[in-house]
Amino acid sequence: xxxxxxxxxxxxxxxxxxxxxxxxxxxxxxxxxxxxxxxxxxxxxxxxxxxxxxxxxxxxxxxxxxxxxxxxxxxxxxxxxxxxxxxxxxxxxxxxxxxxxxxxxxxxxxxxxxxxxxxxxxxxxxxxxxxxxxxxxxxxxxxxxxxxxxxxxxxxxxxxxxxxxxxxxxxxxxxxxxxxxxxxxxxxxxxxxxxxxxxxxxxxxxxxxxxxxxxxxxxxxxxxxxxxxxxxxxxxxxxxxxxxxxxxxxxxxxxxxxxxxxxxxxxxxxxxxxxxxxxxxxxxxxxxxxxxxxxxxxxxxxxxxxxxxxxxxxxxxxxxxxxxxxxxxxxxxxxxxxxxx
Amino acid sequence: xxxxxxxxxxxxxxxxxxxxxxxxxxxxxxxxxxxxxxxxxxxxxxxxxxxxxxxxxxxxxxxxxxxxxxxxxxxxxxxxxxxxxxxxxxxxxxxxxxxxxxxxxxxxxxxxxxxxxxxxxxxxxxxxxxxxxxxxxxxxxxxxxxxxxxxxxxxxxxxxxxxxxxxxxxxxxxxxxxxxxxxxxxxxxxxxxxxxx
Numbered sequence: 001x002x003x004x005x006x007x008x009x010x011x012x013x014x015x016x017x018x019x020x021x022x023x024x025x026x027x028x029x030x031x032x033x034x035x036x037x038x039x040x041x042x043x044x045x046x047x048x049x050x051x052x053x054x055x056x057x058x059x060x061x062x063x064x065x066x067x068x069x070x071x072x073x074x075x076x077x078x079x080x081x082x083x084x085x086x087x088x089x090x091x092x093x094x095x096x097x098x099x100x101x102x103x104x105x106x107x108x109x110x111x112x113x114x115x116x117x118x119x120x121x122x123x124x125x126x127x128x129x130x131x132x133x134x135x136x137x138x139x140x141x142x143x144x145x146x147x148x149x150x151x152x153x154x155x156x157x158x159x160x161x162x163x164x165x166x167x168x169x170x171x172x173x174x175x176x177x178x179x180x181x182x183x184x185x186x187x188x189x190x191x192x193x194x195x196x197x198x199x200x201x202x203x204x205x206x207x208x209x210x211x212x213x214x215x216x217x218x219x220x221x222x223x224x225x226x227x228x229x230x231x232x233x234x235x236x237x238x239x240x241x242x243x244x245x246x247x248x249x250x251x252x253x254x255x256x257x258x259x260x261x262x263x264x265x266x267x268x269x270x271x272x273x274x275x276x277x278x279x280x281x282x283x284x285x286x287x288x289x290x291x292x293x294x295x296x297x298x299x300x301x302x303x304x305x306x307x308x309x310x311x312x313x314x315x316x317x318x319x320x321x322x323x324x325x326x327x328x329x330x331x332x333x334x335x336x337x338x339x340x341x
Numbered sequence: 342x343x344x345x346x347x348x349x350x351x352x353x354x355x356x357x358x359x360x361x362x363x364x365x366x367x368x369x370x371x372x373x374x375x376x377x378x379x380x381x382x383x384x385x386x387x388x389x390x391x392x393x394x395x396x397x398x399x400x401x402x403x404x405x406x407x408x409x410x411x412x413x414x415x416x417x418x419x420x421x422x423x424x425x426x427x428x429x430x431x432x433x434x435x436x437x438x439x440x441x442x443x444x445x446x447x448x449x450x451x452x453x454x455x456x457x458x459x460x461x462x463x464x465x466x467x468x469x470x471x472x473x474x475x476x477x478x479x480x481x482x483x484x485x486x487x488x489x490x491x492x493x494x495x496x497x498x499x500x501x502x503x504x505x506x507x508x509x510x511x512x513x514x515x516x517x518x519x520x521x522x523x524x525x526x527x528x529x530x531x532x533x534x535x536x537x538x
Contacts, residue, residue: 006378105411
């Protein structure tokens with residue numbers, strides 16, 4: 001780790017000013033990813049601004065019927081908050097599918113969005129990486145790509161965003177609240193993370209110095225029909241090879257609203273609105289789900305050692321949608337009988 | 342003979358580590374340290390306070406050997422800076438019991454032979470204490486899932502599970518009817534179902 005100074009901020013305005021006053025400063029919430037990156041010399045900030053005393057760790061109902069998650073609320077406190085458990089169980093499931101209990105007790109909700117990729121080559125200073133050193137090249141392309149992207153890649157980067165929580169936030173259409181040198185603004189969740197394009201060093205659309213202060217969940221939580229399905233190399237405590245957040249509203253066996261987002265497959269949580277639209281008005285059957293899955297993976301491109309993820313993602317989508325549809329709902333018992341993949 | 346300037350004879354500039362004062366409350370005792378801000382909580386405990394019960398395994402938050410309790414919640418002390426923990430109450434393995442009166446978990450780990458080399462044990466016990474404090478694990482499957490942040494390279498998992506289950510049962514926190522006690526042989530776990538397609 002390199003040498004740095006540390007201050008504990010006590011107000012958002014002070015934190016933003018402190019950031020602007022230093023060349024290579026970084027905000028630190030729980031530190032679970034940043035300190036690891038600093039130990040690996042991937043991140044080398046010269047000044048850290050502690051955020052724990054900003055008072056942004058509350059979770060409160062909003063006047064419009066939604067829920068506001070303070071940026072400094074921990075992942076564990078969020079997952080097990082009574083309102084989250086009751087109204088947003090998809091978020092509860094996604095958070096609990098990620099990391100370990102110890103990490104979830106430290107990691108903050110704002111910090112979860114700011115996680116860097118777990119691409120092996122990004123972590124390895126001995127190999128070129130456009131995300132770490134823009135213009136140096138991508139070692140993952142043509143390399144070992146088990147954890148890499150199959151959707152939305154570019155010739156410069158095939159890294160994935162590692163979060164589970166963010167996949168649920170994408171499906172739930174959360175809003176990111178930020179504060180920066182130019183004041184406050186909100187960012188729709190789908191616009192927060194970005195695809196690598198020719199600037200893979202940029203993970204998100206935050207402007208320099210901006211600080212996440214909270215996440216707003218809209219009223220609709222899809223608590224009746226949802227599934228977070230995570231497929232990984234061991235049963236617990238591993239990043240997703242593929243994960244799926246599926247949420248449905250049903251009228252009988254007819255789908256009236258659908259949300260579908262994937263993790264582990266792209267540089268950002270991968271939400272496919274066209275596939276969601278295909279589900280509307282259709283019966284909740286495996287055939288319907290397979291068509292939506294095919295749509296999501298339509299433009300998928302394997303990198304060699306991760307080709308398997310294309311078929312895996314399709315099957316995971318079908319299973320997640322099926323799990324969501326079968327919750328609390330009396331389905332036509334024949335609906336799946338002859339149509340299981 | 343070339344001219345040697347005054348500047349070149351001066352000793353090279355040495356960047357002194359900027360230290361800062363940090364007060365930590367550990368196992369009920371206040372400690373004042375003067376440390377560099379990059380000192381992790383784990384290094385502060387081990388290198389500055391001689392509380393070497395907390396172990397350094399991977400030093401990257403992947404093994405759980407460094408688990409301590411902060412305000413009753415388990416964390417990885419290797420991924421946290423000491424300067425982030427002023428005003429916190431930190432509990433380490435040294436603060437869970439005494440030599441004369443072990444904590445229920447410490448006693449259960451001995452009774453169930455829940456370790457081999459012992460290196461992961463302080464972290465396992467602190468993690469299990471955090472699990473009990475959380476009160477979320479109600480079944481054996483949930484205990485296994487919520488202990489997944491602690492790796493045991495000797496593979497003492499089944500005895501660790503028995504030790505944790507016994508303490509949870511004794512505290513009435515488990516909804517399963519079987520009460521585990523020392524010496525019990527646990528039946529084989531049901532095989533993991535292959536994924537349905």
